[in-house]
Amino acid sequence: MEEEWEPPVPAGYNDANRAFIQAFMARGTLTFPEGQKLVAAILSATEGETVDPQSITQDTFAGFVRTAREAVEPLDYDIRSSRDQLRNGERIWAFINAHSDPATQMATTRSPEEVAYIKRLMDLLFDEYNTVRMEVMAVDEGQALKASRPSKRRESQHVNGEDEEGQPSTTASDRGLKHSEVLSLLSSLVAEGWLEKSRAGFYSLSPRALIEMWSWLVATYNDDSPSARDWQRIKFCESCKEIVTYGQRCSERDCTVRLHDICEDRYWRTRRGEKKCPKCETEWTGNHFVGERAITSRQAYQRGRGGRANGNGSGRRSDLEEAVAAQQEAAADDDDEDMAEA
């Protein structure tokens, strides 16, 4: 009977592999140097003599990753790697759910109100604060708090693909979250490695969350219908083909060419230094941004910041909100224009 059933594991699978998976899951992500340390610690423990992390090659690390991947695949987990858009583009490996949307990913252990809030937060990041004019894909605390309760206006407006699904967030029973609950949720999302909080106070999706959710983001926020216009909410780097939530954009507003800062040098080298958009041939300025710099590079924002202490003072917060509000209005006008044009 079931006592005799043995779960399938890869050939030669052993406790060292199990320790590697445990450690990987606890960390969520690994860089190669972290992987070297981890594998060295495991081999030191199993072999009984100290193994130098520097002696762990890419091949050895890749072997552990491959075995782990094989072991967890039947359970719908996966290990994938990507380069961090910040921090010098370091490659990171992430332990992820193979079929992930934020609801199933985070719903297991969170209340329905929290799940609904996370969905609203995703809408803020990839719809409301990700417009043709302003691809911020990040929110500050004040903006995150404004989504604490469901807003009828927003939810009647559907992003591609949602209409048939009957989103739970629209049910009348969702009373939303208190501000204190939002702050607590945000802090735990940061602690669990789903969100990152920047120096300027913006929340955005972490590299790990992007590795896990980029395909869901495309399915949810991009419009692949034939009538769709060129501009799409989720775009990819011209050089490395991975998602861009922090990088540079073509200065031609409707052009979809995007480039990571970390890919820039290599990319222009392949273009023999000709800094023009490969699609529309507009001069590449390097100061049109995707990500929080879409706001922080603006004069209004920098004026607001001028002369202030670089802390978390409430004074700076309101300046920031003002600057953002001004930009949002501009963006909203812009959207209306676009609608009229279409």
Next chain:
Amino acid sequence: MPPTQRQRRQAAESDEDEDVHQRLDSPADDGNSEVDHMHGVERGETSQLIKKLVRYALACEYSRTPIRRDGIKERVLGIHGREFKKVFAGAQKQLRATFGMEMVELPTKDRSLLTVEQKRKATKSQSQKEPTSNSYMLVSVLPEHLRVSDIIAPSKVQSADGEAAYIGLYTMLIAIITLSGGELSDPRLRRYLTRLNAAENMPSSNPNNENAPSEKTELVLQRMTKQGYLVRVADNKNAGDDDAITWHVGPRGKVEVDNEAIAAVVREVYGGGRPNEDLERKLQASLKVKERKPPRSAAADRAPATIQEDEEEEDAEGNDEPEPGPSTRRGRRG
């Protein structure tokens, strides 16, 4: 428990799992033939439920929420509620085989939520069997040498330092609460936090991140409460009175931070790490811990809570706190 209509609905909904059947029937899982003999639900369906439970258990552990029996029934089993035993056993096997982990039952939380008077009564009848909590957490079942801190321990998602600081703080708070008789009034907790220089802020999950090196103490306490390290009890009768709020050790706290770990903290903080007979006597009186043995090589520079041994012996002596086992994070085992 299982009315017949349940089986009918089950049959009606089984085609949802069609794609999964195919995947599970792939040549990779040759050990599956025995499952054919399972009765009640189809073999692929059982495997599917086992997979769901494994994923549920790992998701709970990831956010340090308890794996509840009710949650398993609601989120994993659905209409297959009566398959609990079989699916649970299968999930345990899968967890051990793939991850080197298993689910252990958490101690019941009820006691820490009782009023002082009820608690006194409960303490008198210590010998009576602990009621079941119907909640579980994941612990490592790997051999001791693979549960050391540089493999498993403090290095969660954001930073090893943040995780270490977090573990240090809840271990300290749990030690203080336990040594205060299992509960602590809110003002006293605040005084201790002030002494720990943590009244307003605590290190964040990534103290090396210059943008957010610290976090509001209230948020960290909330997280500790949510994750089951602490329990905050508000006595409604004296609403408005600060003393009405008391702090207790939560179920996860009891499993992860046992009496030996608490003793280690106390030795570290009050004994300066040196042998101290007076302190040892007090520790034995209040925690029933073993007398301290000569320090082992690795123990000294590790997080105090990882110092641990002889749990089996303690259990055998009738320690009334169940000590089901180790934490995946801290690499211990019961």
